Amino acid sequence: VAALAGWPLATMATQALILNLIVAGIAWVLFWRAGHGSLNLLRPFAVASVPAAFVGGWMPLPISILKKCLAFTLFVASARLALPALSAPKTGFVRPPALPMALATGGAIGWLSGAVGVGGGIFLSPVMVLGRWADIKTTAATSAAFIFLNSATGLLARFASGRAVAEISLPLVAAAAIGGLLGSRFGSAWANVVWLRRILSAVLVIAAIKLVITHG
Numbered sequence: 001v002a003a004l005a006g007w008p009l010a011t012m013a014t015q016a017l018i019l020n021l022i023v024a025g026i027a028w029v030l031f032w033r034a035g036h037g038s039l040n041l042l043r044p045f046a047v048a049s050v051p052a053a054f055v056g057g058w059m060p061l062p063i064s065i066l067k068k069c070l071a072f073t074l075f076v077a078s079a080r081l082a083l084p085a086l087s088a089p090k091t092g093f094v095r096p097p098a099l100p101m102a103l104a105t106g107g108a109i110g111w112l113s114g115a116v117g118v119g120g121g122i123f124l125s126p127v128m129v130l131g132r133w134a135d136i137k138t139t140a141a142t143s144a145a146f147i148f149l150n151s152a153t154g155l156l157a158r159f160a161s162g163r164a165v166a167e168i169s170l171p172l173v174a175a176a177a178i179g180g181l182l183g184s185r186f187g188s189a190w191a192n193v194v195w196l197r198r199i200l201s202a203v204l205v206i207a208a209i210k211l212v213i214t215h216g
Contacts, residue, residue, distance in 0.1 A: 013116075024144045031184065036140065044097075044106060046146060049146065053150045057161070094133065114150070119150050121143035140188075
């Protein structure tokens with residue numbers, strides 16, 4: 001949305017990370033209060049992703065080609081999530097990843113999060129669902145916590161490296177908080193799996209378009 005609105009690239013990543021802290025923090029609390037969170041599932045992802053996100057946020061890299069590759073990956077993940085027969089975990093057929101796989105996934109996504117300036121949940125969610133590592137609501141709860149931790153780390157790295165531009169409007173913060181509260185309440189308490197899958201698929205398409213149209 002920020003890219004489509006023509007926001008300056010210098011402020012876009014910092015603003016997005018600040019909004020991530022607000023929205024993901026709300027989602028983290030509501031999804032976990034509803035009983036969908038799992039510390040054992042989150043821990044290996046977070047342990048690897050937090051230091052990797054700091055490195056990615058500290059060291060700017062030319063990522064124009066990387067963005068296009070990520071956009072293609074998100075389009076593919078979105079298409080698969082839109083087809084429940086291909087991707088929906090059957091009841092009881094969910095198995096957490098092995099520790100080495102979780103650490104590798106968390107580290108890779110954490111680095112991408114810091115380098116690109118996102119929270120990482122947009123990458124972790126489809127991986128968890130398509131890998132049948134968790135059901136859709138546990139995935140949402142884990143991703144919310146993952147986004148919050150990576151966003152905080154990425155923001156810290158950007159400020160430490162002098163690349164953060166702390167410019168954000170209070171109306172935008174208020175709108176994000178209200179939207180995050182309503183969306184998290186809907187997702188954690190009322191939405192069924194099919195609707196959450198469709199929403200995630202749509203979000204992946206939007207993220208892919210954003211990656212394609214942004215530069216630098």
